[in-house]
Amino acid sequence: MMQRSPMLCAGAGIGAVVLLVALFSPWLVLNDPLLIQMSERLQSPSLTYPLGTDHLGRCIFSRLMAGTSATLGLSLLASFIVVAIGVPVGLIAGFASRRADAFLMRLADGAGALPEFLLAIAVAGFLGPGLTNVIIAIAAVKWIGYARLVRGIVLTERNKDYILASIVSGSGKWTIVRLHLLRQVYSPAAIMAAADVGKTILLISALSYLGLGAQPPSPEWGAMLSDGRPYFQTAPELMVYPGLCILIVVLACNLLSDGLRDALDIRSRS
Amino acid sequence: MLKHAATRLLQLMLMLVVLSMITFILMKLAPGDPVRTILKADEGAVTEEDQREVREKLGLDMPLYQQYGVWLAGVAQLDLGKSYTTNRDVWHLLIERLPATVRLMAGSVLALIIIALPLGMLAAKFQNRLPDHISRMFALLGSSMPSFWLGLLLIYLFSYKLNWLPMMGGGTIAHLILPSITLGFVMAPEYIRLLRAGLLDTLSQEYIRAARARGIAEWRILFRHALQAALLPVVSIMGMSMGALMAGSVVTESLFGWPGLGSMAMEAITQRNYPVIQGYILLTGLFIGLANWMSDIGLGLLDPRIRHGKGQGL
Numbered sequence: 001m002m003q004r005s006p007m008l009c010a011g012a013g014i015g016a017v018v019l020l021v022a023l024f025s026p027w028l029v030l031n032d033p034l035l036i037q038m039s040e041r042l043q044s045p046s047l048t049y050p051l052g053t054d055h056l057g058r059c060i061f062s063r064l065m066a067g068t069s070a071t072l073g074l075s076l077l078a079s080f081i082v083v084a085i086g087v088p089v090g091l092i093a094g095f096a097s098r099r100a101d102a103f104l105m106r107l108a109d110g111a112g113a114l115p116e117f118l119l120a121i122a123v124a125g126f127l128g129p130g131l132t133n134v135i136i137a138i139a140a141v142k143w144i145g146y147a148r149l150v151r152g153i154v155l156t157e158r159n160k161d162y163i164l165a166s167i168v169s170g171s172g173k174w175t176i177v178r179l180h181l182l183r184q185v186y187s188p189a190a191i192m193a194a195a196d197v198g199k200t201i202l203l204i205s206a207l208s209y210l211g212l213g214a215q216p217p218s219p220e221w222g223a224m225l226s227d228g229r230p231y232f233q234t235a236p237e238l239m240v241y242p243g244l245c246i247l248i249v250v251l252a253c254n255l256l257s258d259g260l261r262d263a264l265d266i267r268s269r270s
Numbered sequence: 271m272l273k274h275a276a277t278r279l280l281q282l283m284l285m286l287v288v289l290s291m292i293t294f295i296l297m298k299l300a301p302g303d304p305v306r307t308i309l310k311a312d313e314g315a316v317t318e319e320d321q322r323e324v325r326e327k328l329g330l331d332m333p334l335y336q337q338y339g340v341w342l343a344g345v346a347q348l349d350l351g352k353s354y355t356t357n358r359d360v361w362h363l364l365i366e367r368l369p370a371t372v373r374l375m376a377g378s379v380l381a382l383i384i385i386a387l388p389l390g391m392l393a394a395k396f397q398n399r400l401p402d403h404i405s406r407m408f409a410l411l412g413s414s415m416p417s418f419w420l421g422l423l424l425i426y427l428f429s430y431k432l433n434w435l436p437m438m439g440g441g442t443i444a445h446l447i448l449p450s451i452t453l454g455f456v457m458a459p460e461y462i463r464l465l466r467a468g469l470l471d472t473l474s475q476e477y478i479r480a481a482r483a484r485g486i487a488e489w490r491i492l493f494r495h496a497l498q499a500a501l502l503p504v505v506s507i508m509g510m511s512m513g514a515l516m517a518g519s520v521v522t523e524s525l526f527g528w529p530g531l532g533s534m535a536m537e538a539i540t541q542r543n544y545p546v547i548q549g550y551i552l553l554t555g556l557f558i559g560l561a562n563w564m565s566d567i568g569l570g571l572l573d574p575r576i577r578h579g580k581g582q583g584l
Contacts, residue, residue, distance in 0.1 A: 109281065117517030118554060119292075125539040125547040126296040202416055206521050209418045210536060225419065232422060233430050243419030251414040258410070 008259025011194075014252035022069040031059035033066040033219050042235050054224075054238055055231045064245055067219035072249065074131060074220070075200040079193055081139045086146025087189060091177055093147060094154025105151070108144040116141035117203065124212035134204060134213045142196065149192060153184050187264040191257050198253030205246050221246050275567050282563045289555040290345065293548050294338050300544055345552065351545035353538075360549040364531065368553075370440055371530035374453065374523065375515050377446045379508070381454025382461060389458070390465025394500075395492060397470060405466070409459035417518060421452040421525040438527035449526045453518045457511065461504060468500035475499075509565020513558045 021028060030050070037057035045052045051060040093104040120137035127133050157163060157180070166176050205222030207213035214220035216227050221242040228238030325331055329340055344350075350360035393405035428448060429437040436445050472478065473496050481491050520532035527533065531550060538546035 109285070115513035115517050115558065117520070118513070118551065118558075121520065121535065121539070122293065122296055122547070122551050125535070125551075126300040126544065128301060129539075198414065205416055206418055209416075210521065210524060212539065222416070222418075225422070229422070232426060236426055239419070239422050239426075243416060243422070246416050246419065247411075247414055250416075251410065254410055254414050 005259045005263045007255045008263050011252050011255030011257075011259050014248060015256055018068060018072060018249050018252060021065060022072045025065045025069045028065045029059075029062035031062045033058060033062040034217055035059075042231070051241060052237060054228055055235065060237070060241055063219040063224060064221070064241055067221045067224060067242070067245070068249075070214065070218060070220045071201060071205065071222075071246070074135070074204055074214075075197050078135045078138045078142075078200050078204070079197045081135070082142040082196070083146055083189065083193055085139065086143035087150050087185060089143065090147040090150025091154060091181065091185075094151040095158060095173065095177060095181065101151070104147065108147055117206075120203070120207055121212065124207070129212040129215065131204075131213055134207050138200060138203065142200075145192065145196075146189060149188055150185050153188065154181055157181060157184050187260070191260045191264065194253055194260060195257035198250040198257070201246060201250050201253070278563055278566055282559045285559050286556065289559075290342060290552065291338070293551050294341060297544055297548055298334070300542075350549040350552070353546050354543045355541055360545045363534065363546060364549050364553050367529065367531045367534045370528060371519055371523070371532060373446060374449055374519055374528055374530055377450030378453035378457070378515065378518075378522075381450040382457050385454055385458040386461035386465060390462045391469065391492065391497070393462065393466040394469030394473065394496075402466075405462060409462045412455055412462075413459040415456060417452055417456040418521050418525055420455060421448070421522060424448045424452060425526075440527070440529045445526075445528070449522045449528055452525070453515070453522045456518065457514060460511075461507070464504055464507060465500060468503055469496055472496045472499045506565050506568070509561045509568065512561035516554045516558060 030048070035058060037053075040049075040053050040057035041055055043049055043053040043057075049059045049061065051064070054060055054063070089104055089108075093101045116138055119141055120134050123133045123137040124130070163176060163180060166180060171179070204213050205220070205225070208220050208222030209226045211226060214223040216223055224242040225239050228235070228242075232239045329337060332340070348361045350364070352358060353360055353363060356363075389405040389408060392401040394402075396402050425437055425448065428435045435448055436442070439445055469492075473492075478491060478495060481495055482488075486495075516532075519530060520535060522528065523530045523532035524536045531554070535547060535550040537543075538550065
């Protein structure tokens, strides 16, 4: 699988490195990422500060490292919640009674009316900025994509001979879902999730940049960009590094998603 | 076709009702007491008596569903309340800011076309060759780039270093260029992919082969015959992009200080100016719903297969 897709390889490689950095960030930081030292502000790169310091004298490198787990963790958490809601809903809608299907799909239509960004703005606007609110807003909208995807797969699979044979031979609904349907769901859901992790990083960092997500002393990359914004003419590196980090991680997610799509494509495999 | 349009209209109405409920509930959940906010404006000591009076005047003593009814009736008459900060009608504020956002959207769509059309066509024309690879790299990069970061880089390069374009604000065409590129750029990848796939699909059709056999020039086939067919799904997606455009305009407008609806919404959020936030969400929700509806119907009008009822499943 890996040899056939350089995209998948590149995506998985960058992704693995980023994941390792996120996991081991407490040991990778050279200085306290939150320590403010006005005497050290806007230093150029040195041995102590590999990427220099920001406008409050904090080590940019350490902040970026610490920000990896903040940024990636949030996005993974949001995506996990979304998949955990969307996939079961899709399975139920596709395989349970017609009435449950109609109800769940109408619910999806209603919740999907607003783009997640606007809902996030609405929630942050009324309930106050903060990451919990942002994640609630993302989860409230994004599950729909997975529910529709899974429902579609279930609807096409459920009338196929092997499922019918399984029903005839006395398998219960739960067995069919567990043994047959879930398998069909894995790869499309994984492709979707890989791209979604990247999209969620973009969304959360944009909201943090606007001041609606992670709040300033936090080294979340979007918040770092917003923090360094007033200084970007004199110290452009304050905005270049966090943006580059976001770009690389989202790129890895997109490569992974595209690569998975190519590698798992049923049409090209048969 | 008519039935299709009517069903979709009904869905639009339903969505607007849900939207209004969400905004109403969020408004109620918002921290802070509106009565105190209003009383604080006209200074002096606040007594219990004053509070009760204002509460009665605003109808806050009614049960919730009644409040919703009254509020909804007001909204239907364009009464969206008054801004907490300037005490001006929210509806007037929205209308005042709307043209700037529409200008930005028009500029972004133009930038989007200028970026996506050549790249999509080159990719399809030279499938699996260098132009295709470049175009795909571009699409991948574009969909991985945070829009606010791109905007900052553009400002740094073109406004600060080269001093070609104004840094912030609105008004002239020059002000419009960088925000439009920012917003158009991040939306382009989706369209490049769509256009490429659509063109590849069309170029393999029989009638294209027939056109080639008749000896029609290759560029003419591409522009006249293939592009026309491939553009149809692209145009329909345009309507669906309204949500993305609206969302993107919040970031872009705040970044460039563009005096539109998005930057107004952000100001309102930082000032906890709830009536303005509510008005913004209702208006944008309405636009997004309408745009989706129109693109759905418009596609039906453009495509005879759908117009004549064969494409009900769409």
